[in-house]
Amino acid sequence: MRVVIEGVSKRYRGRRGEVEALRSVSFETRDGEFVAILGPSGCGKSTLLSIVAGLVKPDEGRVRFLQAAGGPPPANGRPLTAVVFQEFALFPWRTVRQNIAFGPEVRGLPRDQVAARVERYLEMVGLTPFADKYPKELSGGMKQRVGIARALANDPEVLLMDEPLSALDAQTRSLMQLDLLRLWEESQKTVLYVTHNLQEAAFLADRILLLSRRPGRVRAVVEVPFPRPRTEALQASPAFAAFCQELWELLRDEARAAMEAGEDG
């Protein structure tokens, strides 16, 4: 499945007048590609993701999903997208198992199929022993693994992740990056991954969509040159450091300008 973003613009009306979040952003993913969306704070990265998810309507432009003509037709009632949120957004009144079951459940899958799917994704993210715990009983890393399993249990064509690891501590984040790579390599889904962490983008993505400061425009599209499967050793290599430095040079002026303009979020 390819995601095609065509000339998307978005303005918000706030108390202090209108804020232009995105200005004619166009971008096309490849099939099964991992794309990181990188940009300074307040550049509209998350807005772009919400637009792709259908949670926010763009003022101009549109998002299309293109399926290879020869490929299997999307199953009926199967969702195009599922979102993993930065703040986890787990339902506190549901156990881990019930949280993962939410998507299949509201889509009306038969009970036994829901249960089978939940067990599969519980195992995939290594949370089977915690299946009957409530979110408040879990650590941040575990919560986000539930969030990822919940999105995957919907079997979406496209996985949308909105800074999924930025609420975690640095060590947990490093471990979760490896888990994410493994999960993505298993599923081969198209991923749009919003982050402000350029090492993370460089480590995970096939391509990086660099947005400018507000209003977000496409600043550059960078091909990540590292072969897969990627391991931790990559992050220690000089080539990786050089690549991150290049990225930073593309991003730095935008980030500084955004910081000095007091833009946030």
Added chain:
Amino acid sequence: MNLPVGQAGETGRNGTPAANRPFRLESTARAAAHEAGLGAGPARRGEAAGPLPREVEVLPEPLPALDEPGPGYGWLGAVVIVGLLAFWELVARLGWVAPLYLPAPTAIAQELVRMAASGTLGASLTASLSRILWGLLLGAAAGLAVGMAVGLSRVAEGALDPLISLLYPIPKIAVLPLFVLWLGIGEASKVAIIATGVFFPVAINTIAGVRQTSPLLIRAALSLGANRRQVVTKVVLPSALPVIFSGLRLGTGMALLLVVSAEMVAATTGLGFLILNAGDLMLTTRLMAGIVVLSALGILSTWLLRQLERWLLPWHEP
């Protein structure tokens, strides 16, 4: 050349050539020697010509402890209650106050047993409880329905919010004569007044609970494929439930208050009638027994609600 920090520090301090060992190690060795009372032997690599700089231990200012750990004093409460009862018993037994004004606790207990045996207590309790339960049921159901509607729909909010704000402050008991006029002196008017009293806290809390549903969770549910109805039943309602529950708790208190008041104004059965009637007949012991039953009812209902909440909302911290 890049010297290790320790050596530079050593040189700066003592003005002697840099030792071969890092500063930190040297320092601990010196401190150890100092603690052992050895002082600085002149033989120690010729560096310590003078006396060691003396250290003075500086104690942090003690901060006031806000939350002292230690045994609780819950048992004191029991002591106070038992002590008070004993004193009361003593006062009554010694005849300091006439039993008409202050019957002894034991006399009240005996009266309770007598009432239970004769069936008076059972009849009163049944009458009051059925009014409370019906009032609670109807009031909570209406409160929940109206609260959900106002919380979810702009139309219902615009139409009903001002009305609720207008009616809420009216003391419910003041409306009882009107209810008696409309619904007659029977059960209906009493159930109606209790239901009205329960309705407002449940409705108002339901509105508040619905409004405070996290938009993030709604977005999550939508992105997972929930439709509008599912968002309401699977996100908004469970998320509002703790707040609705505290409304129900307020409503239950209100129901107890109103059942007694209503039975005092217009009834021939129930605990309120029993108490008022005993008062009229100067049966102080019976009056007090009625009050004891009411307070037991209050404690019981609080406990029951807590159990219900634990069972319904296991994920919620009380």
